Amino acid sequence: MTFPLPVETTSPKAEDFPGRILGLLRHSDEFSAVIQSVQITRDNVPTVWLKRAELHHVLAALKNAATAPLMLFDLTAIDERERTYREGQPDAPFTVLYHLMLLDRNAEEARVKVALSAEDLSLPTITDLWCNANWYEREVWDLFGIRFEGHPFLRRILTPPTWTGHPLRKDHHARATEMPPYSLTEDQEEHEQAAMRFDPSVWGMKRHNDHSDFMFLNLGPNHPSVHGVFRIVLQLEGELIVDAVPDIGFHHRGAEKMGERQSWHTYIPYTDRVDYLGGVMNNFPYVMAVETLGGITVPPRAQMIRVMLAELFRIASHLVFYGTMVQDVGQLSPVFYMFTDRERVFGIIEAICGFRMHPAWFRIGGVAMDLPKGWEGLIRSFLDDLPKRLDEYDAMVMRNPIFQARTRGVGAYTTAEAVEWGVTGPGLRATGLEWDYRRQAPYACYDQLEFDIPTGNRGDCYDRIAVHIEEIRQSLRIIRQCVDNMPEGPIKAAHPLTTPPPKARTMQDIETLIHHFLSVSWGPVLPPGEARACVEGTKGLNSYFLISDGETMSYRTRIRTPSFAHLQMIPLLSRGIMIADLIAILGSIDFVMADVDR
Template sequence: MNINTKAMSLHKIQSEKNPQTLSLAMLPELDSLLRGSSQQQTCVDQILTLWIDKTLLIPALKLLKGMQQPFDLLFDLYAVDERLRLDKNTIPAKDFTLIYQLMSVSRNQDIRLKVALPQDQAHISTITGFWPSANWYEREAWDLFGIVFDDHPNLYRLLLPPTFKGHPLRKEFPGRATETEPFSLDDERLAIEQEALKFDPKRWGMEENNKNNDYMFLNLGPNHPSVHGVFRIALQLNGEHIINSVPDIGFHHRGAEKIAERQTWHGFIPYTDRIDYLGGVMNNFPYILAIEQLANIQVSERVKCIRIMLAECFRILSHMLFFGTFAQDVGQLSPIFYLFIDREKLFGIIEAITGARMHPSWFRIGGLAQDLPQGWDRMMQEFIDEFPKKLDEYEVMVMHNSILKRRAVGIGKYNTQEALDWNITGAGLRATGLNLDLRKTRPYSGYENYEFEVPTANNGDAYDRCQLRIDEMRQSVKIIQQCINNMPQGDFKTDHPLTTPPNQRSKQDIETLIQHFLNVSWGPVMPKGESCFAVEATKGINAYTLISDGSNTSYRTRIRTPSFAHLQMIPKMAKGLMVADLIVILASIDFVMADVDR
C-alpha cells in the first residue's frame, strides 16, 4: 500500500476552494443545450440546481458525463412527491419530481438536475444504457413512488415484496400502523407470498440450459452466514463457476425515509444510528450537518473536535469488525476473537462518554447531548497507545497469510472508471488508485485542521480493499491523538433557538421554558429550503438530503448510503469466478443490509 503524494497535493488544492460554487456559465455546453429553457433553483447547499424538461434529460446527462472534466459519478437518483408541499408555488414542480445529482471528481463539484412529472404521466426514459448504476435507483423510484422508467431492463420491485400493493413514499400512503388494518397472514396468503418469492430465471434473461449442459440455480442466502445479514443472491451456475447472479435485497427494509416524514427533526436522530448500525454517531453526522446547514446553525470548535473524535472511533470500530469477518470468511477464525476484545475496550470508552455503546444517538442539532466526562482523555489515550501495536500483529497474522493472499489477490477486481460507473465510493474506490476522501476534498467539521493521509492502492481487488481499511484505522488513530492533544475549550451546545435539548437556561425564565417545551414536544420549525450534506462514512460516502417546507418535520428525507450502490456491482465482479470467490468478494465489500435497505 502507498500514500499517493501527488494525489495528496491535489487534495490540498481542492480543499482550498469551495467545491460547490458551480454556475451554469461555467458549463457553456450545457447552457447551449438547454437554450435558456431551464430554471435555476437556489438551495442552501449551494449545489447548482436546474429544472429541465424531461426531453432534455438524457442529452444533458450524456453531455455532463462525456465532457472534458466529466461529472462521472451518479451520486444519487431519487424522487419527491410534491403534491402536499406547503411551498410548492415557489418551485416549478408538478406532482412528482425526479432528481439526478451528479458529482465531478476532477472539478470537485456537484450538479442537481430536476424533472417535474405530472401524476398522469409519471414516466421517463431509463438512463441505464449509459449509467449502469442507475438500475437500482430507478427500480427504487418505481417501487416507492410508482414512476415508470421506459425501456428499463427489468422494472421490478426492489425493496418491497412482489405482491405489495401501492407505493409507500407517496403522500397518500399511511405512515403509521394505526392507520391501516391489523396485519394478518393466513395459510392461503402465506402460500401466495412464498410462491411470489420463487426465483424465475427467465425474468432475468437467464436460460435454464444450453445445447451442452443444464445450468444449476442456487440461492445463496437470505440466511447464509457469508451474506452478513438478510440478503439473497440467486446464482446461475455451471458446476462451481458463476454464469450470472441476481442480488435480491429488501428483506431488511423498514421505511426509514417514510418514518422521517412523521418524526420531528430532533426525533429522527436515533433512527439514523440504525442505518449503518456499525457506524454509530457517524450516521448522526450527515443528518445533523444537513440540518445545521439548512438553519445556518454554527457550533463551537469544541463541538467540531468532539464530533470528529467520536466519528473516527466508530470508523475504527466498524473497520475492526470488517477485518475480523473478512479473515473469518476466507477461513481464518482466530483474528475475529482478538479484534472483538479490542472492540469491547473501545466500546467501553464510547459508553463512558455517551452512556451507550453501538447506538449512542449522541449528536444533537447545534451540538452534543452532553460534554465530555472527566477522565475521558486518559481512557482514550490508553487505547490509542495500545491499539497500533496490536493492529501490526493482526496485519501480519492476516494479510501475510499465504492462503488468504491466494484467495483474495486478483479477486473481484475493477478499475477506476468501472468503479465510478457503478457508483463505488470509500475504500472500494480508493483501492483503484483514485484518492477521493471527502475529509480532504470537502473538509467538514474542521477536518482541514488535522494532519492525516489518505491511503490508496492500485489493483482494485479484494485484497487491496481489506488492506486499505487497516491503513485507514492507523490514520484514524492519528486524528484521535490530535483531538486528545488539542481539544478546544467552549460550549457543547450552541445558543440558537432551533437547537435541541438540553437548553441550559430553561429553568431561569418562562419564555425560554416555553421554547424548550415546544422544541421537545412539537420540535423546532426549520426554515424552508433544501440541504444536502455528505460525509466520508465507514463504508463510503453517506449523505442526507433534507427538504423543508417550513414545518416541524422534514417534507422529504433522502438517505444516500454507500452499501446500496456497492451491492449492485456483485454480478459484474463475480461473473466467471467460482462460488468460493464470491464469498471473498462479499466479505471485501463491507456492507450492512440496514445501510442497503434503510
C-alpha cells in the same frame, strides 16, 4: 409564520449556471433552451430543472464533457402534492432528482431535476449512461411508482413483489395503525406462495449455453457470509458462476418514511440504525443537513468532539470488517482478537456517551453533553496500544500466504468501473484513486487535521482490506490530534433552533421554560428549503438530503448509503468465478444490510 432565513426561490432567467459540472450549460445555447429554471438551495448546490424530453441528452452531454470522473451519486424522487413552499419551481405532482458528483480536487456537486405530470409518470432510463442507475431507478419505481422507459429489469426492489401501492407517496400509510386489521384469505395465501416460486426468466436470467445444464443455488438469505438477511441467486455451470442476481429488501423498514413523521430532533436515534456499525457516524450527515437548513453554526469544541467520536466508530466498524472478512475465508482466530479491540473502543464510547453501539449522541447544533472527567486518559491509552496489535494482525493475516492466495487478483475492478457503479470509500481508493470526501470537501474540523489517504493499485479484495487497515491507523492519527488540540468553549450553538436548548436557561423565567419544553417535545420549526450534507462514512459516502416545508418535521428525508450502491456490482464481479471466491468478494465489499435496505 416568520422564519429566520428567506424562503428559497428560483430564477428562470438566470444568465449563468454555477459550477463546473453545469458549466456546459453556460456556454451552449442549445442546452440553455432546455432549462426551465435555476433553483437556489440552502446548501448552495447548483440545481437546474430540465425539460423532460431533453433529460437523457443533457445528462449524456454533461458526462462526456466532464474533465474528471462524473459519478451519478444519487437518484431519487419527491412527492410534491402536499408541499406548500415551492415558489418559482415548476408546478408538478412529482419530481425526479439526479445528484451528480465530480471526483476531482473539490468534490463538486450538482443537481438536475425533472418535473413530472400525473398523466405521465415516466422518464427515459439512464442505465446506458451510468450502470448504478439500475437499482436507483428500480427504487424510485418501487417507492414512488415512476416508470423508467427502457430499463432492463424494472421490478420492485425493497418491497415484496405482492406489495400494493408505493410507500413513499404521501397518500400511502406510514403506520400499521392506519390500516385495518391484517387478514390472510386462502386466495391471498396462494398468491403469496406463487410469488415465492423461483422462475429464472422472471429474474432476468437466461440460458447461456444450449449444450449445458444449469443449476440454480440460493446463497442466503440466511447464510453467514452474506452478513445479514441477503439473498443471491446463483446460476452455475459446474463449479463456475454464470450469473448472479442479488435480492435485497428483507431488512427494509421504511427509514425514509419514518423521517416524515418524526420531529427534526427525535429522528436522530433512527439514523443510528442505518449503518448500525457506524454509530454517531450516521448522526453526522443528518444533523449537518438540519443545521444547514436552519443556518446553525456549530462551535469549534463540538466540531472536534464530533470528529473524534466519528473516527472512533470508524475504527470499531473497520475492526468488525477485518475480523469477519478473515473469518469468511477460513481463518477463525483473528476475529476474537479484533472484537476484543472493538470492545475497548466501545468502552471509551460508553464512558463519553453513555451507550455503546447506538448512542444517538449528536444534537442539532452540537453534541448532547461535554466530555467527562478522565476521557483523555482512556483515549491516550488506546491510541498507544492498538498500533502494536495491528502489527501483530499484519503478521497473522496480511502476510499469510494462504490469505494472500484467497484475496489477491480476486474481485478486481478499475477506477472507471468504480465510478460507473457509484463505489465510494475504501472500495474506490483501493483502485488507486486518492480521493476522500474529508479532504476534497472538508466538513466539521477536518481541514485542521493532518492525515494521509491510503490507496491500492489493483482494486482487488486484498487491496480493499489493506486500505481499511491503513484507515484505522489514520483514524488513530486523527484522534490523537483531536486529543492534543481539543479547544475550550461551548458544546452547543447559541441559536434559537438548536435542540434541545441549554437546560440551565430554563430556570430564568417561565417563557424560557415553555420554549425549552416545546423544543424538546416538538422540536424546532425549520425554515422552508432543501439541503444535503455528506460525510466520508465507514463504508463510503453517506448523505442525507432533507426538505423542510416550514414544519416541525421533514417533508422529505432521503438517505444515500454506500452499501446500496456497492452491492450492485456483485453480478459484474461474480461471473466466471467459483463460489469460494464470491465469499471473499462479499467480505471485502464491507456492507451492512440495514445500510442497503434502510
